[in-house]
Amino acid sequence: MxxxxxxxxxxxxxxxxxxxxxxxxxxxxxxxxxxxxxxxxxxxxxxxxxxxxxxxxxxxxxxxxxxxxxxxxxxxxxxxxxxxxxxxxxxxxxxxxxxxxxxxxxxxxxxxxxxxxxxxxxxxxxxxxxxQGNEPAWVHENGKYRIYPLPVxxxxxxxxxxxxxxxxxxxxxxxxxxxxxxxxxxxxxxxxxxxxxxxxxxxxxxxxxxxxxxxxxxxxxxxxxxxxxxxxPNRFKLSYLLHTSYQRNRSLTSITRQSNRIPFYLYAKLTNYLLSAIFSLSYKKIRFYLIRTACILGQIAGHLQTPR
The missing domain is CATH 3.90.550.10 (Spore Coat Polysaccharide Biosynthesis Protein SpsA; Chain A)
Structure with missing residues (x-):
């Protein structure tokens, strides 16, 4: 038993x-x-x-x-x-x-x-x-600007x-x-x-x-x-998407990082995503690049977090 x-x-x-x-x-x-x-x-x-x-x-x-x-x-x-x-x-x-x-x-x-x-x-x-069938269509999109990870x-x-x-x-x-x-x-x-x-x-x-x-x-x-x-449905709001992307990446990076030195490529990605968000002409692209920006900021914060 x-x-x-x-x-x-x-x-x-x-x-x-x-x-x-x-x-x-x-x-x-x-x-x-x-x-x-x-x-x-x-x-x-x-x-x-x-x-x-x-x-x-x-x-x-x-x-x-x-x-x-x-x-x-x-x-x-x-x-x-x-x-x-x-x-x-x-x-x-x-x-x-x-x-x-x-x-x-x-x-x-x-x-x-x-x-x-x-x-x-x-x-x-x-x-x-x-x-339940009432979620926004973009949740199921698989193209270049799909949102990942999913908010659910x-x-x-x-x-x-x-x-x-x-x-x-x-x-x-x-x-x-x-x-x-x-x-x-x-x-x-x-x-x-x-x-x-x-x-x-x-x-x-x-x-x-x-x-x-x-x-x-x-x-x-x-x-x-x-x-x-x-x-x-509150998870589909942009504010939630940005917040959860930042927090998830901060937590994961703080656990798996090898050192607290911030890799240079993160700054390069951050600059690229920010500029792409600023100069994009469609909301789909702006949302995508803002979420990628939040992810990179979370990774940077994870490297800076005090070791446990």
């Missing part, structure tokens, strides 16, 4: 949290599995705790997955993640963001993959945008089972399954990294995955372990 604990760290997004939990209850449940949900309410000031208590009150009269919750008063996702890790004693921790939903075969796919590959200590699968998280390493290495793209933190004993070897998530509230700062997941890979953890990508990410 395998223990699975679905971990959701949440901050003031009770409606999205309820949808995430509903998707868990709608999924097919494997027989050979002890399943529960653990929610960490991270510095929540909305009605999150009330909704969790209501769920617990009604749980015994419904066929819902058992739910536990804890409050982490220190604002910061890494604090919440580490709080959850300390609460779970055994089995696999299935991390899920509060703005995601799981596929109906998600739980069964996890159990089947663990049974087939018992030496695997970490798993991940695809994460797809939960498109997406992760896909293909249709085959493969090992995740440093040469692959690493998954988002809300799409990962980790056996409890991994944390004894790798340590916890860095509390110097990660978002506080919804400020878009990240890197705590990438930092952890790189440490795990370097220590030889068996990290497997399984294409049937699927989640979907909520499509927030």
């Amino acid at each position: 395998t223990d699975l604990t679905i971990i959701i760290c949440t901050h003031n997004r009770s409606e999205l949290l309820v949808s995430a939990i509903e998707s868990i209850n709608a999924a097919e449940r494997p027989i050979s599995c002890n399943l529960k949900i653990l929610v960490i309410a991270n510095a929540c000031t909305d009605n999150t705790v009330k909704k969790l208590k209501d769920y617990q009150y009604h749980h015994h009269n419904t066929n819902t997955v058992p739910l536990l919750f804890e409050e982490e008063l220190r604002p910061g996702k890494s604090y919440a993640l580490n709080h959850a890790i300390r609460c779970v004693k055994t089995g696999f921790l299935c991390f899920m963001d509060d703005d995601q939903r799981i596929d109906k075969n998600y739980l069964i796919s996890i159990i089947e993959t663990i049974a087939e590959f018992p030496q695997t200590t970490m798993l991940c699968g695809p994460l797809y945008p939960d498109w 998280p997406e992760f896909n390493l293909g249709i085959n089972l493969i090992q995740v290495t440093k040469e692959n793209q690493t998954p988002p933190g809300g799409q990962i399954i980790i056996r409890k004993d991994v944390f004894d070897r790798v340590g916890y998530f860095s509390e110097d990294l990660g978002p506080k509230g919804h400020n878009l700062v990240g890197g705590e997941d990438t930092d952890f995955f790189l440490r795990a890979i370097n220590l030889g953890e068996q990290f497997l990508y399984a294409p049937t372990i699927i989640q979907y990410h909520f499509v927030d």
